Amino acid sequence: MSDTTQEKLQLGILSKDVIKHIDHWCTKFPEEKKQSAIIPALRYAQDAAGGWLSEDLIKAVADYLDVPHIKAFEVATFYSMFDLEPVGKYKIAVCDNISCKLNGADKIVDHIKRRLGVNCGETTEDGRYILRTCECMAACTNAPMMQINDREYHENLTLEKVDEILDDIDKQEDGK
Amino acid sequence: MIEFEIDGVKVKAEPGETIIQAADRAGVYIPRFCYHKKLSIAANCRMCLVEIEKAPKPTPACAFPASQDMKVFTRSPVALKAQRAVMEFLLINHPLDCPVCDQGGECELQDLSMGYGEGVSQYTERKKCVDDEDIGPLISTYMTRCIKCTRCVRFGDEIAGMPEIGAVNRGEDTEISTYVGKSVKSEVSGNIIDICPVGALTSKPYKFTARAWELKQHASIAPHDCLGSNIYIHTASNQYQKGREVKRVVPLDNEKINETWLSDRDRFSYEGLNSENRVTRPMIKQGGKWIETDWQSAMDMAYQGFAKIVEMKNPDAIGGLISPSATTEEHYLFQQLLRAIGTNNIDHRIRQIDFSDSMDSPTFPGLSINIEELEKQDTIVLIGSNIRHEQPLAGVRVRKAWKNGGKVLAINPVKRNYNFDTAKEMTVGISNMVPFLSEVVKALADKYKNKRFIEWLKDIKPSQDAIDFAEEIDKGVETAILLGADSLSHPQAGAIKSLVIAILAILQKGNYGELTTGANSAGAWLAGAVPHRLPTGENDSAGLNAQQMFSQPLDGYLLHGVEPEFDVANPQQALTALRYAPHVVVLSPFVSETMKDYANVILPIGAFSEISGSYVNVEGTTQRFRSANAPMGEARPGWKVLRVMGNFFEFEGFDYKDLEEVQMSFKEESDDDRKFERPMLYMKQDFVAHKPKGLIRIVDWPMYRVDATTRYAKSLQKTISDEERSARIHSKTVKQLKLNIPSGHMVEVIQNDESIQVKLVIDDNVPEKHVYLPAGLEETAGFGEVAGIVEVKIP
């Protein structure tokens, strides 16, 4: 559908690599249902852009998939795994739903708060971490749990285990 | 057919029909917010919960299909409890500000909470607030009131093709938004005001000007396009001046024409009615000065002027132009008057420049199928049609056809921004419309070895594009070929028509349509408001047509509802002729400085809400309507003014007592039940390209500049973008012209030794060697003509 009110100027923002991934995802859906690829497309775009989606980036993804901008905005604002502002490089999400809560999720959260010196929803000053709580991740059998960067699950958490994980990340980052 | 029970009453339903559809038909009301008969099912508001026998929980009636012997209870204790609970939830975050809300008194939420709500809420926490967005000059938003039914979102997606509104964020933070505060741009955007069940989306021009219960409702017909959408005009009494004032216009359901929708032009043009440019007393020019006077003196002066011309010269030095949106009765009296004076110089085809097919034209130009059937076509070919802007609701039908899997093909002088995909779209400029079409005809003739047409087009060699295009047309089973304004005001309009008829003749299938300008071109033809045909349908010796009346200047002009500087195909020539003419009488609801410059007598007539009469739409349906309020000031309905003018001349046959008598007389003379006939095949055109040397100006009339009422409607005017007011030129042509400036800078456009300055927009949707500069704008008032040659320079 031609829509001149939607200038397609933002295409240049997407890197070749991101486009390759998007193309790959598009093959998984019927040609006329490209809209289905919005979630994976936004994820790759977000990863490549340092963990958050700018307005232009969302528009660029929409343009690339040839869907109206608002459709991509709907998705980007709906899912908590998309950040619309710059955030910490490592996104810590601690589940605070029922099973995890009963198994000490609050203590885990408090511990991380103290260690990083931030409240929930805040990014550390050095921009390394953002701490958040999240809804049940279906890992209840191994509660409490947290997830890092929307991918890695860490289960059966204790305060020590949390420290180990964060120490590892710090080491890795400081070494760079 | 399925039979089942709603509240103990037996009801029938088609298989697959939902409970709410069957209930609506049976007259059982089930409360609802998100359900709308023209939109997809969302089932997100849960207001329509009903009890179904043996079902474990209440069920949404809008999403649940009826089945044989099912028992539904809409008012059982279980159903009522569920409905009450939903109502309470919906009101949790609703501001309950009905006293200051424009929807108050006609709000579905208000009504349903009266019927289904509790007096008290258990919820005492703080309510949520949502920021409002500015989505343009037509629609006001108050998003805190939104109940997230998503009707507006679905309307945008499904009907209008304006996917600009969406539901962003999640859960209780969900907001209906354009996210980036973009304005909603659609020719049918106003419908979201009607479908929004609450006061979240309301009309900006109407805001705070009246309450629903103060309004009186009058059924009428929209006066801007050839569909004749059915409308309700809402009036309120005006406390400062006597009489009623039009407060707003809303759609009146008519499945056959506008369904439940209305175009923005039909909805908001009423603002023009109350413009300060209305003329409320007869005016005459004396010694170069305008004075207001009484009807008697003004009519006398109008009459004297014409009588003198008849006496000194002959009646053929007089000519009359009438708006194609005047009523049939006005057209009828207009031609009766001029023919009684003794001239056939009568026309309503103000935007046409090629009249070569006049004598052969059918009873009236129109559509060979019903408007409704447009959406059932599997192939629609648009020829020179910007249908979204010209007949917005026909555009909605075409979009529907496309959504149902139909295919749209297009040939246009300039690339149009459709809200449907085209299977093949040719942008050929003014010059190549006819050559391309003749190639298509030739390709079809070749395919079917049709000797007659092969012979007729023997010098034409179809290009691959034309062969492909012809192939696509041929694949259609139900095909409609529609000619739009760009074809009808094309310098070779006759050739375009005859080629289209040839296509249908070769294929022996397909439907034909001319989507005419104005609301009542069909009525004008039937009433004889053309120079060569009488109301009886017989051809007469032709007088001058709309074009010739200005190219061969006359002494006396009678104008009815036309503003030539904006409305005609050759505004420059028209103004010159009018300024030189010794006697110009204008019947118009509006007055302008330009008018005062060329006219001698201005007679105020009623605007569309103020007159009774009838329109014949493009499919040939006659629709009568009555006035909603009295003409402003001393203005009089157009037909009465024409009638009295006839009395001044002491002509016979001008003693109509009322409009019915005019209608009777017209009916007797013309048999207004004459149906549309498809134009006959005539093959006498030659097919050379219209290729004058130089840059050709592509002219159309922007959607909100088509007639005086629309032009005076303030809010609509605010929606016209800068781009639409600019000269749009292809980047290559810009280079060839050595205009080394970017878009947005001023250029000088010169046509017929006159020049204007407008902004340049570099736009590759315009073909090379053309300049796309619309008429009807303030910028181009009285400037140039359709399809003329222009020069473009840096000023």
Ligand code: SF4
């Ligand atoms: S704005 Fe109106 S139509 Fe749109 S979702 Fe909200 S309540 Fe429904």
Ligand code: FES
């Ligand atoms: S409650 Fe924490 S993973 Fe399910």
Ligand code: FES
């Ligand atoms: S009307 Fe049925 S759920 Fe909204």
